[in-house]
Every structure is written in C-alpha cells, then in structure tokens.
Amino acid sequence: MGCKKYEKWISDSLDEELNARRSRKLASHLAQCAACRSYQERLRLLQQEALRLESPDFPPRYWEEFSRNLARRLQAVQPGASDLRLGWRSRGWAWAGAAVLIAVALSLVLILRKGPEAEENDVFSFEKCLDRVYGEIGDDPQLADLFNVALVRSLREGSGADDPVTRPLFVEDPFFLEGLSEEEMEFLNREIEKEIKS
Amino acid sequence: MSNRMKILMTDVKEEVLVEKAQDGDLEAYAELVKRYRERIYRTIYRYTRNHSDTDDLAQETFLQAFRAIKRFRKKSGFYTWIFRIAVNRSLNFLKKSGREKEKAGYEEKMGNIAVTPLHSPEPVSMAKELGERLKEAVDSLPLAYKSSFILVVLQGMTHGQAARVLRCSENTVSWRLYKARKILQSKLSPYLGR
Numbered sequence: 001m002g003c004k005k006y007e008k009w010i011s012d013s014l015d016e017e018l019n020a021r022r023s024r025k026l027a028s029h030l031a032q033c034a035a036c037r038s039y040q041e042r043l044r045l046l047q048q049e050a051l052r053l054e055s056p057d058f059p060p061r062y063w064e065e066f067s068r069n070l071a072r073r074l075q076a077v078q079p080g081a082s083d084l085r086l087g088w089r090s091r092g093w094a095w096a097g098a099a100v101l102i103a104v105a106l107s108l109v110l111i112l113r114k115g116p117e118a119e120e121n122d123v124f125s126f127e128k129c130l131d132r133v134y135g136e137i138g139d140d141p142q143l144a145d146l147f148n149v150a151l152v153r154s155l156r157e158g159s160g161a162d163d164p165v166t167r168p169l170f171v172e173d174p175f176f177l178e179g180l181s182e183e184e185m186e187f188l189n190r191e192i193e194k195e196i197k198s
Numbered sequence: 199m200s201n202r203m204k205i206l207m208t209d210v211k212e213e214v215l216v217e218k219a220q221d222g223d224l225e226a227y228a229e230l231v232k233r234y235r236e237r238i239y240r241t242i243y244r245y246t247r248n249h250s251d252t253d254d255l256a257q258e259t260f261l262q263a264f265r266a267i268k269r270f271r272k273k274s275g276f277y278t279w280i281f282r283i284a285v286n287r288s289l290n291f292l293k294k295s296g297r298e299k300e301k302a303g304y305e306e307k308m309g310n311i312a313v314t315p316l317h318s319p320e321p322v323s324m325a326k327e328l329g330e331r332l333k334e335a336v337d338s339l340p341l342a343y344k345s346s347f348i349l350v351v352l353q354g355m356t357h358g359q360a361a362r363v364l365r366c367s368e369n370t371v372s373w374r375l376y377k378a379r380k381i382l383q384s385k386l387s388p389y390l391g392r
Binding site: 043 | 231252336350379
C-alpha cells in the first residue's frame with residue numbers, strides 16, 4: 001500500500017517531472033525496496049520500447065503534396081467562417097442542459113436523503129459532501145472558479161505540498177479527485193471530518 | 199512565390215504569421231501548416247494507426263483551424279491550440295468509427311497474451327514481439343489515458359504542455375500516465391521480465 005505513492009513517483013520521474021525533494025525520497029525508498037526497483041526497471045523498458053514505436057516518416061514530396069491539397073481546399077474557406085460551434089449562443093444550450101441535469105440530480109439526492117434508510121446509513125461520505133458543494137455552485141462558472149482557487153490554496157497550505165498545481169477545474173474535470181496526491185486527499189478528508197463534527 | 203519570399207516566410211515569427219492568417223493571408227497560413235504538419239500527422243497517426251484516415255484528419259484539422267483562426271485569442275501558443283484541435287478530431291474519429299467497441303473485445307485478447315507469450319522466448323523475437331504488443335496495448339488504453347501517453351511519452355511533451363492541450367490539470371495528466379503505465383506493464387509483464 002505504501003509503495004503506491006512511490007510507483008506514482010517512478011512514473012513521474014520517467015517524464016522528468018519529479019521535484020528534487022521527492023526524487024531524494026524515491027531514491028532512498030528504491031535502495032531498500034526490491035519490488036519498486038523491479039517496477040522501475042519494467043517501466044524503463046516499456047518507455048524505451050515506446051520510444052522505438054513506429055513513427056511515420058515520409059519524403060518531402062509527400063508533404064508538398066499534402067500542402068498543395070490543403071491549399072486547394074483552403075481557397076474556398078474564409079478565416080472565421082468556422083464550423084466550430086464554440087460561441088456563447090451554442091454554449092448556452094450546454095449550460096441550460098447542465099443546469100437541468102444538476103437540478104434533477106439535486107432533487108434525487110434530496111428525495112433519497114429523506115428516506116428512513118438514509119438516516120441509518122448516514123455515515124461520512126466524501127461524495128455527499130461534494131454534492132452539497134456542487135449544489136451551491138450550480139451552473140455559476142465564477143463560483144466554480146472561486147471554489148477551485150480556494151480549494152487549491154487550502155490544499156497547498158494544509159499538505160505543505162511544494163508542487164505547483166495548475167488550476168484544476170473542479171467542476172469540469174472528472175479526474176479532479178483522482179489527480180490529488182495522497183497528502184492532499186488526507187488533508188481534505190481531515191478537514192471535512194472536522195467540519196462535520198463541528 | 200519567389201525563392202526570396204520563401205526564405206523570408208520561414209524567418210517570420212509565429213505570432214506574425216498567425217496575425218496575417220487571421221487577416222486571411224493564405225501564404226502565412228501555409229507557412230504555419232509547414233511548421234506543424236509532420237508533428238500533427240504523427241500525433242493523429244498514433245490514434246488511428248492508418249495513413250488514409252490520418253491524412254484526412256490532418257487536412258481537416260488544418261482546415262478547421264483556418265476557419266476558426268479569427269477566434270484564436272493567443273491565450274495559449276498556436277502549437278497548443280492546433281494540437282488540441284487535432285487531438286479532439288482524433289478522439290471524435292475513434293468514437294464515431296466505433297473502434298472503442300472493437301478495442302473492448304481486444305482487451306480480452308490482451309488479457310490472454312499476458313498469460314502466454316505467443317512465440318519462442320528468444321531475446322530478439324521477444325523484443326520484436328514486445329514492440330508489437332506494446333502498440334496494441336497502447337491502442338487499447340482508455341482514451342483519456344491514451345491521450346496523455348501519446349502526448350507525453352510519444353510526442354515528448356511536458357505534463358504542463360499536455361495539460362494545456364487536453365484542458366486538464368498537470369496532476370491529472372500525471373495520474374493518467376501512472377495508470378496508463380500500470381495497465382501497460384501488467385498486460386505486457388511476460389515480455390518485461392520480473
């Protein structure tokens with residue numbers, strides 16, 4: 001179980017993304033853990049093999065032809081005449097849909113919480129706590145942003161993590177929780193439990 | 199265009215080319231295409247594994263980018279922006295062509311090979327087979343993991359660059375890579391030794 005953290009660090013180190021403090025910790029762990037050393041070796045081999053994977057290579061003639069074909073098609077296109085529907089008008093539908101979904105999900109949560117079993121099983125649930133936050137945020141992107149910033153700041157302070165965290169999008173990113181380190185998750189759990197007790 | 203003009207175009211900074219392209223300058227856009235076409239092609243190929251589809255998708259990527267270029271606000275580099283279009287196009291293509299369903303069946307096949315290597319255990323053939331199996335195993339990764347693996351391991355991007363292309367946090371990229379590697383090493387364990 002303790003090695004999971006080091007396996008993650010081994011992965012980061014292969015991408016040269018592990019900071020100096022963690023690199024030192026990893027090195028001292030590897031010196032005494034044969035399983036992790038073997039894991040690191042296997043990942044290294046995997047990495048080497050991946051870099052050898054076939055990469056298409058074409059003669060310059062191919063690329064000239066590619067550009068010629070593209071130029072022919074570009075003649076008929078005006079910049080800005082986009083078929084990308086990224087404007088606010090079309091986004092509006094997405095936001096409206098999201099708002100309806102959130103409303104339905106909230107109603108379901110409220111209905112389920114009223115059932116007799118809900119009280120019996122009312123143990124600490126991380127997801128339930130987040131539901132409340134989601135409910136508050138609704139479809140307000142500014143509020144979501146503020147929450148992200150506050151959450152990341154408190155995570156950094158609490159865990160003492162020195163890794164730069166690039167503004168995770170809490171609401172939009174389904175992997176947000178997955179992306180937190182063990183220390184950050186522990187800190188988050190502790191704080192929520194404290195909040196519930198008080 | 200004269201040779202002298204061509205030489206000058208290659209010296210022009212990317213930001214200037216983008217501005218010209220935003221004003222409809224096709225020559226400026228052609229220079230941008232020239233700078234990125236091979237990298238874009240390779241990235242798309244790693245999703246499709248097929249030259250004909252890759253060629254179409256790469257052309258579509260550059261066409262779509264040109265149509266949308268006026269809305270490019272330079273919050274990220276042009277490179278990141280066009281990569282995002284290419285990755286999204288590739289992912290949509292895979293979803294539409296239903297390849298993910300085929301991959302699901304393939305998952306089982308991969309599970310089996312993890313127990314019995316197909317051929318002789320001679321080092322050369324094992325290494326060759328590892329390459330083949332690795333290609334197949336990367337193809338069968340869940341799309342989110344596969345995208346991070348392609349951009350960071352195969353394209354050589356940093357976690358930060360990949361995060362900007364995939365619009366997620368660096369931490370997410372890092373976790374996806376950890377999980378992708380975990381899956382790959384478990385599927386390919388007979389070829390990787392103990």
